[in-house]
Amino acid sequence: MGPRRILYLSKGGNIGGSHRQLLLLLKGLDASYEPSVVCMTEGEIVDQLRSAGIRTEVMSLRPWRKPRHTVHRYLDAERLVAVARSIEPACIHASDMWLGNYLNWLRRRLQVPTVVHVRGPVTWRGIWKHRLYAATGLISISPRITRVLRSARLHSDRIAQIEDAVDVDLFKPSGTRLADLSGPPESERALNVGLVGRIEPAKRQLEFIRTAFEVNRRFAGQVRFVLVGEVRNHDYGVRVSRLAQAGGLNGQLLLAGRRDDMPDVLNSLDVLVSLSGGSVMYEAMSCGLCVVSAGFTKPGESIHLRNGETGIVTPTADPVALAEILGNLIEHPDMRHRLGTAARAWAQQRLSHTAIVSRTVAFYDRLLGVRRQQGPVLR
Numbered sequence: 001m002g003p004r005r006i007l008y009l010s011k012g013g014n015i016g017g018s019h020r021q022l023l024l025l026l027k028g029l030d031a032s033y034e035p036s037v038v039c040m041t042e043g044e045i046v047d048q049l050r051s052a053g054i055r056t057e058v059m060s061l062r063p064w065r066k067p068r069h070t071v072h073r074y075l076d077a078e079r080l081v082a083v084a085r086s087i088e089p090a091c092i093h094a095s096d097m098w099l100g101n102y103l104n105w106l107r108r109r110l111q112v113p114t115v116v117h118v119r120g121p122v123t124w125r126g127i128w129k130h131r132l133y134a135a136t137g138l139i140s141i142s143p144r145i146t147r148v149l150r151s152a153r154l155h156s157d158r159i160a161q162i163e164d165a166v167d168v169d170l171f172k173p174s175g176t177r178l179a180d181l182s183g184p185p186e187s188e189r190a191l192n193v194g195l196v197g198r199i200e201p202a203k204r205q206l207e208f209i210r211t212a213f214e215v216n217r218r219f220a221g222q223v224r225f226v227l228v229g230e231v232r233n234h235d236y237g238v239r240v241s242r243l244a245q246a247g248g249l250n251g252q253l254l255l256a257g258r259r260d261d262m263p264d265v266l267n268s269l270d271v272l273v274s275l276s277g278g279s280v281m282y283e284a285m286s287c288g289l290c291v292v293s294a295g296f297t298k299p300g301e302s303i304h305l306r307n308g309e310t311g312i313v314t315p316t317a318d319p320v321a322l323a324e325i326l327g328n329l330i331e332h333p334d335m336r337h338r339l340g341t342a343a344r345a346w347a348q349q350r351l352s353h354t355a356i357v358s359r360t361v362a363f364y365d366r367l368l369g370v371r372r373q374q375g376p377v378l379r
Contacts, residue, residue, distance in 0.1 A: 002034075004364075005035075005090055006035050006092070008035060008037045010095045011040050012039030012042065013043040017283075018096065019045045019048075021165065022037075023048055024166075024167060025353075025360055027052055028357035029357065032361075037055070037056045038083060039056060039057070042058050064101035091364060092107070094117065094135075096117065096119065097126070104131040107134065107135070115367070117141070120202075122145055127152050127154075135158075136158065138160070142277070163351075164279040165352060165356035166285075166347055166351050167286075168353075171287050172263070174264070176264075177192075181268040181269075190252070191270040192224050192271075193215075193225050193326060194227070196229060197276060198230060198231075199232060200233040204317065207317050207322075208275060209227075211319040211326070212249060213249065220250070222330065226268075227253070227256060229257070266280075266287040267287050270290065271290050272290070281305055285351070286344060286347035286348075288344040291312070291343060292311065293305050294314050295315065310339065
């Protein structure tokens with residue numbers, strides 16, 4: 001019997017955290033599974049998938065729940081059905097829960113198991129809106145998401161908690177900084193504190209800038225703040241730019257835009273601040289960076305970023321409180337070094353991409369009733 005085919009649905013576009021997770025999974029799948037991908041838009045992820053020899057097609061899929069797309073969404077769904085039938089998948093996996101309605105349509109038309117990856121915050125309303133309850137299996141990336149799915153009475157056997165991973169050979173300490181992120185010569189000794197993420201409300205860049213104002217009151221000229229990410233929400237991007245230019249930081253805030261050299265970018269920082277979670281925290285940990293997660297996860301619920309051991313986790317994103325935490329790290333370089341060193345070791349031991357691959361393959365096996373006499377054989 002040949003390899004079982006898995007059809008993946010992805011939004012496409014430029015490469016972000018979720019795209020890197022998809023690439024890690026597809027490149028590491030064992031020989032018993034053959035991936036094909038349908039992306040909604042062209043972009044870097046399509047180029048990378050095709051370069052890896054993975055069959056990838058681009059098909060525009062209009063937002064399912066927009067009233068003006070009531071008719072066209074079914075036309076798009078049937079075009080997707082035709083492509084799926086040509087692939088003859090044993091399973092269909094949506095890498096984004098926003099594609100849940102299209103996934104459900106494919107499940108009904110092709111009568112094959114489906115899997116949806118739940119990466120972002122989810123509520124009962126979201127579970128209904130995106131038809132997550134109809135999927136054969138759900139992959140949650142965090143205990144919080146798992147808890148919400150279970151509270152919605154989705155049976156535990158249908159849920160696999162598989163945290164995101166990182167390529168520890170790509171994201172590793174380098175000891176060098178990018179010149180365009182290092183600032184002028186007179187500020188060479190300044191610490192770089194950064195936030196990485198798309199410029200949109202969910203990533204909370206405004207709170208980061210307000211925190212920068214608080215830190216700068218106490219450590220004027222000693223800290224440089226870096227915002228990395230493309231503008232996804234124009235109105236929010238305008239607000240971020242205006243606040244950044246409001247004064248008080250004296251040129252110590254850099255809007256770096258979208259970057260394609262993330263390992264080098266992270267190695268140019270001394271501290272990464274995350275106000276919304278995401279796999280960039282793991283990438284920073286793998287680079288040996290001190291990571292501060294604020295206002296997103298409670299210390300007791302964070303699996304890999306362990307408060308006081310592999311980073312800092314605080315339940316509040318209040319600018320004054322967060323500035324106090326950053327001030328402590330600024331004054332204690334030995335603490336930053338200890339946390340960064342421990343984070344790198346943890347990433348190597350617990351966050352390697354081989355873990356996400358083996359656990360996902362085991363989930364596919366269970367859903368498809370595959371029994372193995374030996375462990376998966378990697379490509």
